[in-house]
Amino acid sequence: MASARHLTAAAIAVVFLGLVGLLLYGVLVSDRADREALPSPLIGKPAPPFALPVLHEPGRLVTSQELLGQPYLLNVWGSWCPGCRVEHPVITRFAETRRVRVIGYNWKDEHADAMRWLEQFGNPYWLVLVDYDGRKAIDWGIYGAPETFLVDAEGIVRWKHVGPIDDATLASSLLPALDAIGVPK
Incomplete structure (x- = not known):
């Protein structure tokens, strides 16, 4: 049971870090010209x-x-x-x-x-x-x-x-x- 909770917490952490990574990519790395040409x-x-x-x-x-x-x-x-x-x-x-x-x-x-x-x-x-x-x-x-x-x-x-x-x-x-x-x- 404890290993299942540990696995679930690890999966949540991986998903969270993935979402943070996507957000940072969108804000910092995506094409700035597209945002400025709105x-x-x-x-x-x-x-x-x-x-x-x-x-x-x-x-x-x-x-x-x-x-x-x-x-x-x-x-x-x-x-x-x-x-x-x-x-x-x-x-x-x-x-x-x-x-x-x-x-x-x-x-x-x-x-x-x-x-x-x-x-x-x-x-x-x-x-x-x-x-x-x-x-x-x-x-x-x-x-x-x-x-x-x-x-x-x-x-x-x-x-x-x-x-x-x-x-x-x-x-x-x-x-x-x-x-x-x-x-x-």
Whole structure:
């Protein structure tokens, strides 16, 4: 009887480790380009309406209507996000060009953690909006961080990228998207 229990526990452990292995393979080894090329149903449509607090002024709400008139890049990030740390220097260098407003969208984060993260790595954002519970992110179709959206002056979503933006993505995808909507260099 004891050997049967031991065999059953060993079988459960093998199945568990196999599932963990498959999960790790899917997350770490599978083709990253496939995950980053996910189409967004928002492309060509108005950005979802929102009213979100500002990280540095928690009592102030900014609405999507207030952002109309100039294009912006909405960069979804969180202090808990390893990919956000990877892309942050690229976003910072891009923001320094001042070609377009770069708006941070702090997602499912604690206020103190977000503030500490920006103090540690620098704040490249023109404005940082906060979605503490992630409810507005559902409207955007956000399911992870980092994700980045380009919204034109009329409030139409023109481009989306899932995953960290690197220099190659900037050159091959974002800059042409900016050119396509007429953002001066």
